[in-house]
Amino acid sequence: MTVRHDFNKLNRLPPYLFAEVIALMAAARRRGEDVIDLGMGNPDLPTPPHVVDKICEAAHNPRNHRYSASRGLPNLRSAISEWYLRRHGVAIDPDREAIATIGSKEGYAHFVLMTIGPGDVVLCPDPAYPIHQYAVIIAGGDLRTVPLTPDTDFVESLKAVMERTWPKPKLLILSFPANPTGQVVDRAFFERVIEFARENDLMVIHDFAYAEVCFDGYRAPSILEVPGARDVAIEFGSLSKSHSMAGWRVGFAAGNAEMIHALGRIKSYLDYGMPTPIQVGAIVALRGPQECVTEAVRTYRDRRDALVEGLGAPGEGQWKIEKPLATMFVWAPIPEPLRQLGSLEFAKRLMTEAKVAVSPGLGFGEAGEGFVRFALVENRHRIRQAVRGIRHFLREAGV
Numbered sequence: 001m002t003v004r005h006d007f008n009k010l011n012r013l014p015p016y017l018f019a020e021v022i023a024l025m026a027a028a029r030r031r032g033e034d035v036i037d038l039g040m041g042n043p044d045l046p047t048p049p050h051v052v053d054k055i056c057e058a059a060h061n062p063r064n065h066r067y068s069a070s071r072g073l074p075n076l077r078s079a080i081s082e083w084y085l086r087r088h089g090v091a092i093d094p095d096r097e098a099i100a101t102i103g104s105k106e107g108y109a110h111f112v113l114m115t116i117g118p119g120d121v122v123l124c125p126d127p128a129y130p131i132h133q134y135a136v137i138i139a140g141g142d143l144r145t146v147p148l149t150p151d152t153d154f155v156e157s158l159k160a161v162m163e164r165t166w167p168k169p170k171l172l173i174l175s176f177p178a179n180p181t182g183q184v185v186d187r188a189f190f191e192r193v194i195e196f197a198r199e200n201d202l203m204v205i206h207d208f209a210y211a212e213v214c215f216d217g218y219r220a221p222s223i224l225e226v227p228g229a230r231d232v233a234i235e236f237g238s239l240s241k242s243h244s245m246a247g248w249r250v251g252f253a254a255g256n257a258e259m260i261h262a263l264g265r266i267k268s269y270l271d272y273g274m275p276t277p278i279q280v281g282a283i284v285a286l287r288g289p290q291e292c293v294t295e296a297v298r299t300y301r302d303r304r305d306a307l308v309e310g311l312g313a314p315g316e317g318q319w320k321i322e323k324p325l326a327t328m329f330v331w332a333p334i335p336e337p338l339r340q341l342g343s344l345e346f347a348k349r350l351m352t353e354a355k356v357a358v359s360p361g362l363g364f365g366e367a368g369e370g371f372v373r374f375a376l377v378e379n380r381h382r383i384r385q386a387v388r389g390i391r392h393f394l395r396e397a398g399v
Helices: 008-012 019-030 049-059 074-088 103-115 130-139 154-163 187-199 257-270 276-287 291-312 336-341 343-354 380-396
Strands: 098-101 121-126 142-147 171-174 203-207 233-238 251-255 329-333 371-375
Touching: 008 130, 019 343, 049 276, 074 098, 074 251, 074 276, 098 103, 098 257, 103 130, 103 203, 103 233, 103 251, 103 257, 121 130, 121 154, 130 142, 142 154, 154 187, 171 187, 187 203, 233 257, 251 257, 291 329, 291 380, 336 343, 343 371, 343 380
Parallel strands: 121 142, 121 171, 171 203, 203 233
Antiparallel strands: 098 251, 233 251, 329 371
């Protein structure tokens, strides 16, 4: 007889809405069909050779085969601080205000787990990258969402939510440039957020994973540029997209010393940090030549243009989408004649009829309904192929 176990935290997690599209894609590929996967944001660009060479060199040194430093090697924390000073004019204390993480996702989730407990209220945008909301649920917190749409003032929405929320929220989660929407903000936005957080005794987490993946002259500000931000805020960064190091799991956090200490404490119980050779490679990535970042950004921009301009060209099957100023994603409103399908069914139709996998917007929160997300993780040739398949599907559907 099989014993059934009741896992409380597992039961609290919502269903994984991307699973149906993934299953359809796997079945199609087993049948030998050519499917273009623009669903998961899994970067396809190679890690720069000079970084890989340094990792391999460090891996051959037996001294690097031992446990590593959970908070990050001192030189890596210094390199993180140098990056902040070089890119954002912010002086970070590498000993007290910086920490290395096993990707920004690990650091973020563990910070929430350490600081949030049952009954603690957390404010999070909707739509949002799933772990931003799920980490709160896993930690046992009380998640309250705030609509994040281009036609609303997010800070005013925050104030309205705060007025009707009890108990008083403890934490605010932000991420700009935003995944999945690609929405961007300026420094003045963060100034308003920090003022709001200080007035309401709120901690702020800012996920800055797309700090350097910006286009058309836009430059993403760090929340730590705002005077007083380090009184309330911690910011997570990543080398996954900027330096194409997604599989190496290189991330970091910087900001409020007390919050950094809390993250360091839980990490000291749970892990020994990134393997030392990878930390050495991360140092080289941050301190070495940055042409690789420029080239990666150019590649994502060209892919964005191929997708948006291809779908928006006049004719049958036209799908007009606004070009994002940042991230490796395109957030697209479902064409009006097909919007009644809902984002999950529309994504399934794209998969089965256009042979293109995308992420349904509902998977990022209720406010994501009516949209799908394209990840720019195929080359221009494949993206143009995807455009042809999508336009054919839309023509057949009468769009």
